[in-house]
Each structure stands twice: as structure tokens, then as C-alpha cells.
Amino acid sequence: MGQFVLFLILMTLGYLFGHYAEKKHYKSINKREKELLKLPVISCKNPIGNKSISHVKLSYGNVVISVDYFKRILASLYNFFGGNIRSYETLLDRARREAILRLKESVTDADQIINLRIETSSIYKGKGNSIGSVEVLAYGTAVYFEKRNQNR
Amino acid sequence: MLMSNIEIIPNKTIVTGFGVVSGSTVRAKHAGRDIMAGLKNIFGGELKGYTELLEESREEAIKRMVSQAEQMGANAIVNVRFSTSSVAAGAAEIYVYGTAVTVE
Numbered sequence: 736m737g738q739f740v741l742f743l744i745l746m747t748l749g750y751l752f753g754h755y756a757e758k759k760h761y762k763s764i765n766k767r768e769k770e771l772l773k774l775p776v777i778s779c780k781n782p783i784g785n786k787s788i789s790h791v792k793l794s795y796g797n798v799v800i801s802v803d804y805f806k807r808i809l810a811s812l813y814n815f816f817g818g819n820i821r822s823y824e825t826l827l828d829r830a831r832r833e834a835i836l837r838l839k840e841s842v843t844d845a846d847q848i849i850n851l852r853i854e855t856s857s858i859y860k861g862k863g864n865s866i867g868s869v870e871v872l873a874y875g876t877a878v879y880f881e882k883r884n885q886n887r
Numbered sequence: 888m889l890m891s892n893i894e895i896i897p898n899k900t901i902v903t904g905f906g907v908v909s910g911s912t913v914r915a916k917h918a919g920r921d922i923m924a925g926l927k928n929i930f931g932g933e934l935k936g937y938t939e940l941l942e943e944s945r946e947e948a949i950k951r952m953v954s955q956a957e958q959m960g961a962n963a964i965v966n967v968r969f970s971t972s973s974v975a976a977g978a979a980e981i982y983v984y985g986t987a988v989t990v991e
Contacts (some may be wrong), residue, residue, distance in 0.1 A: 753931035803931025
């Protein structure tokens, strides 16, 4: 009985805090993505536009995000019945977008980031080997174009 | 040390290649961070302790790779790749590798 009560408490806490944290996180991601629109990130090896490059810099951003208790239980239910595990989809979506944002924030003065690579790994294994949290690393080469007025 | 994750350093020519250089670190987090991580596993959200931990070890791995390249006499590393794997519960291995070259 005691265990069941604890389980219910954890479920409720997980749902309330997890829901709140996710909403807040998405809000901040959307806001920062808009602010950083001027710095394009591409996965090609050549920068867009025919400008001469002055220098480059390797840059990266990483984040570790954990899923809450409620969603983990939900995911194990989905595991039983099959279908898309929506709760993990949002977790990975948040993690990737956050990692790319951090990559951008580390080099805000660059003109473009080329050759974006994203690396995902599960760091912390919860009970029963279910994914507890994921680490996402986004890295790329920040390109600085030559300033025109300096050439003249 | 110039670094990029494309095959070239733009605006420079590669003169000599030295082969692959790499650096790795295996880090375990300390107890305080682990307790916080356990709590966060209930509430969800970012595990700041782990994020910092992995960032530190990634910097350390890059430092090791750079010192290896410097020993060879290279002045740039091209085609840098990162990879992460969890070795045991709570310990993570960060591996970074690239090709050491001299550019002009």
C-alpha cells in the first residue's frame, strides 16, 4: 500500500513539474531561436554565398536533459501496446534544439556555422535499462567572412 | 591550433599530413551531482551537473588531442569528430579525433 502511494505521489509530481518544465523550455527555445535567426546553421561543407572567408573556429554546444517520472511510466505503457512514444519524441526534440541554440550562442559573432553534426547518446540509465536522460552534442565550424570595408 | 570539422581550413593550403590524433577522457560525476540527477529524473528537465561535467571533459579531451598534434609539429587539425559513450552507470567516455596537418 505504501509503495502504491509513493508511486502515485511520484506520478503526480512528475506530471506537474515535468509539464511545467517542458512548457517553459519550449517557450524559451522558441524565443531564442527567433533571436538567433540571423546566424544560419547548415549541414553542408561549403558556406552559402560567394564571400571570402577570413577565419574559422571549431565550436560546439551540449545539453543533458532528463525525462520526468510520469512520462517514463507512460513510455513503458507505450512499450507494451506499441506505437509512437510521444513523450520521448518531445524530449529528444527539446534536447537537439537546445544543443543547436547553445552552439549558436557560443559563437554569436560568426557569420555562418557549416558542417553541423549532431551526436546523441544516453548517459544515465534508469531502472530496468530504460532511457533516463539523453545527451545531445551539436558541433560545427563557425565561419567568419572578411569584412568588406576593411578590404578597401 | 586551428581546428575545423571540414576537410580543409578555408583560406589555407595543407602542406603536410601527420595522420590521426585523438584524445579521450572518462569521467564519473560526484555524489552530490548524482543525487540531484536522481531528483531531476523524477521532475524532468535539464541535468546541469551532467552538462557541465561533459563540457569539462570535452575540453580536456580536446586539450589532449591538441598536445598530441603539437608534439608531431602540426599547426592545425582538420575533420574533427566527437563521440560519446557511457562506459558504466554514471561514467561517460568522451572521445575526440581528427587529422593533424600543417597549413600555410
